[in-house]
Amino acid sequence: MGAGMMKSLILHLAVLVLLFLLQFVISDYAILTLTRMMVLGIFASGFNILFGYTGLLSLGHAMFFGAGVYAAGLPIYHFGWSVPLAFVFAIFMSFVAAVIIGVIALRTVRDSFMILTLMLAQAGYLAILYFNRETGGSEGLTMPQASRSFDFLGLTIDLTDAATRYNIAVLLLAITIVVSFILIQGRYGRLFNAIRENEARTEMLGYNVLTAKLFSFTVSGTIAGMAGAAYAILFGYIGATFAGIQYSIEALLFTLLGGAGTLLGPLLGSILMTTLIDRLSEVTSAYFLFLGLILIALTLWFPKGLLGTIKEKWLPWLT
Amino acid sequence: MADVTFLKTKDLKCHFGGIKAVDGVDFTLEKGEIRAIIGPNGAGKSTFVSLLSGRTEATAGEVEFLGENVTRLPAYKRVRRGIAYTFQITNIYKDFPVIENVAIAVQSRLSNSGEKTGAGRIRAEAEKVLARVGLSQFAERKAGELAYGHQRLLEVGMGLALQPELLILDEPTQGLSDSEVSDFCDLVKEIAQNATILLIEHNMDVVMTLAGRITVLNQGRILAEGSPEDIRANRAVQDAYLGRGDE
Numbered sequence: 347m348g349a350g351m352m353k354s355l356i357l358h359l360a361v362l363v364l365l366f367l368l369q370f371v372i373s374d375y376a377i378l379t380l381t382r383m384m385v386l387g388i389f390a391s392g393f394n395i396l397f398g399y400t401g402l403l404s405l406g407h408a409m410f411f412g413a414g415v416y417a418a419g420l421p422i423y424h425f426g427w428s429v430p431l432a433f434v435f436a437i438f439m440s441f442v443a444a445v446i447i448g449v450i451a452l453r454t455v456r457d458s459f460m461i462l463t464l465m466l467a468q469a470g471y472l473a474i475l476y477f478n479r480e481t482g483g484s485e486g487l488t489m490p491q492a493s494r495s496f497d498f499l500g501l502t503i504d505l506t507d508a509a510t511r512y513n514i515a516v517l518l519l520a521i522t523i524v525v526s527f528i529l530i531q532g533r534y535g536r537l538f539n540a541i542r543e544n545e546a547r548t549e550m551l552g553y554n555v556l557t558a559k560l561f562s563f564t565v566s567g568t569i570a571g572m573a574g575a576a577y578a579i580l581f582g583y584i585g586a587t588f589a590g591i592q593y594s595i596e597a598l599l600f601t602l603l604g605g606a607g608t609l610l611g612p613l614l615g616s617i618l619m620t621t622l623i624d625r626l627s628e629v630t631s632a633y634f635l636f637l638g639l640i641l642i643a644l645t646l647w648f649p650k651g652l653l654g655t656i657k658e659k660w661l662p663w664l665t
Numbered sequence: 666m667a668d669v670t671f672l673k674t675k676d677l678k679c680h681f682g683g684i685k686a687v688d689g690v691d692f693t694l695e696k697g698e699i700r701a702i703i704g705p706n707g708a709g710k711s712t713f714v715s716l717l718s719g720r721t722e723a724t725a726g727e728v729e730f731l732g733e734n735v736t737r738l739p740a741y742k743r744v745r746r747g748i749a750y751t752f753q754i755t756n757i758y759k760d761f762p763v764i765e766n767v768a769i770a771v772q773s774r775l776s777n778s779g780e781k782t783g784a785g786r787i788r789a790e791a792e793k794v795l796a797r798v799g800l801s802q803f804a805e806r807k808a809g810e811l812a813y814g815h816q817r818l819l820e821v822g823m824g825l826a827l828q829p830e831l832l833i834l835d836e837p838t839q840g841l842s843d844s845e846v847s848d849f850c851d852l853v854k855e856i857a858q859n860a861t862i863l864l865i866e867h868n869m870d871v872v873m874t875l876a877g878r879i880t881v882l883n884q885g886r887i888l889a890e891g892s893p894e895d896i897r898a899n900r901a902v903q904d905a906y907l908g909r910g911d912e
Contacts, residue, residue, distance in 0.1 A: 348784065533772055533782050540769045543758045550720070550752075552744035552773040552827060 350663030390612030392569025393597035398606035401542025406467025410567040412589025414574025419584035440571020448563035486585025605653030669732040677726035686712040688885035701876035718750035747830030759809030770826035798822040
């Protein structure tokens with residue numbers, strides 16, 4: 347392991363430890379907010395594998411977040427599945443969805459890829475509304491009381507307890523960061539970057555670019571789906587909004603603000619942007635207008651985002 | 666397997682609408698050759714080698730490499746079988762360090778041959794390649810910041826890192842200074858000890874220095890083929906390409 351990689355690993359572990367320790371000093375309300383931010387941060391981290399590292403901009407990643415939400419929530423609501431089973435099932439279903447959607451969407455490139463992912467996500471969103479008897483439509487469904495606590499490995503996990511939810515979120519975030527770290531530091535990281543930088547050249551160096559993109563897409567969609575499943579389970583509510591376009595755009599916004607192509611960027615972006623959205627929505631109902639302006643400003647003047655800029659200027663070893 | 670031809674094309678065609686860029690080429694290349702392809706602009710040279718490397722799909726005809734019909738194989742699979750292509754217009758990873766450019770190629774070769782792809786091994790092999798093309802001192806520089814001649818060398822280095830059977834060089838000396846050209850010729854001679862080389866080249870001095878045989882393309886067809894002396898003496902070639910003196 348090189349010195350840079352070691353430094354990067356230590357930094358990421360330190361951030362995770364810090365997040366764990368924060369629960370002992372912050373208010374209950376802050377614990378609740380930060381839990382939400384971390385889950386959205388996982389979602390954006392999944393998005394970032396595809397966008398930041400591989401250079402593919404999907405405008406429909408909410409379909410995977412939504413797939414996770416519903417594949418976890420519906421079996422719990424309708425069939426009384428246990429929470430751990432529903433969670434694993436949701437991850438598996440997100441994986442399947444990502445493979446299928448990837449095979450279709452990756453036949454296109456650039457603008458067409460953006461539009462196609464956007465359209466497929468809209469189709470998913472509309473399907474949720476269409477089957478509103480089962481899905482609860484835009485009103486959504488509240489998970490039954492029985493699913494708010496479960497036994498796991500001899501422990502009783504109470505999901506109504508804020509600290510429990512917080513620690514589950516930290517754990518899932520840690521898994522996401524560690525898995526991404528290993529992936530990005532390894533040969534796939536090099537390959538993803540090569541594709542982002544120069545796809546034609548990469549193919550002429552003997553790489554099967556399409557397979558590599560599908561792999562990135564699948565990892566990305568599965569992580570996004572896991573975030574969705576966690577959201578449904580932790581907060582006990584599923585609704586069509588989670589599969590809507592604003593969630594796709596938010597993943598992009600978080601990633602751009604925090605720094606595309608950095609592992610902690612999406613989390614940082616999600617923390618800052620969620621705070622901003624919460625503040626804005628207190629003063630105006632037109633906060634989407636401001637998000638749009640922020641998106642434009644970031645793209646024009648700050649394309650590397652916070653951590654991306656720090657990486658470029660000061661910390662080249664940052665993963 | 667002694668009678669397997671290294672590379673062979675049969676009636677190879679590539680038509681873009683009404684334009685017959687390559688129009689029925691029967692071509693053979695023996696292992697270990699340095700072969701030059703020359704011809705006037707628009708003769709179909711680049712298209713022809715694109716058909717060999719798989720960047721462009723053939724309209725008709727066949728490409729056979731080491732006894733295998735590769736006509737319908739995608740480019741990356743041909744690379745894995747040993748056909749490396751270096752681009753006419755320098756096509757490198759401009760934002761990456763020089764060594765990373767080569768490392769990407771090294772990783773491709775190692776993982777395709779089922780060897781270990783540890784970071785240390787990839788780096789060591791990439792360093793060897795950089796030493797061969799004389800770019801060691803620029804290893805950590807951003808590739809896009811290199812001088813043009815050095816970028817051309819890096820392009821060749823990326824091809825070399827694949828340890829190809831066949832290295833296709835598309836106008837490699839274009840834009841190089843005289844001293845760079847002569848260094849480049851030495852490098853190609855050295856590479857040729859382990860690989861077969863197919864070279865598209867406009868600079869006739871380079872062609873005459875390097876090539877064992879020359880193929881002349883004109884209007885998508887082979888006009889002539891032979892040793893440098895034969896080609897120089899060939900009347901049809903002089904008419905089409907070299908320009909005949911009014912003696």
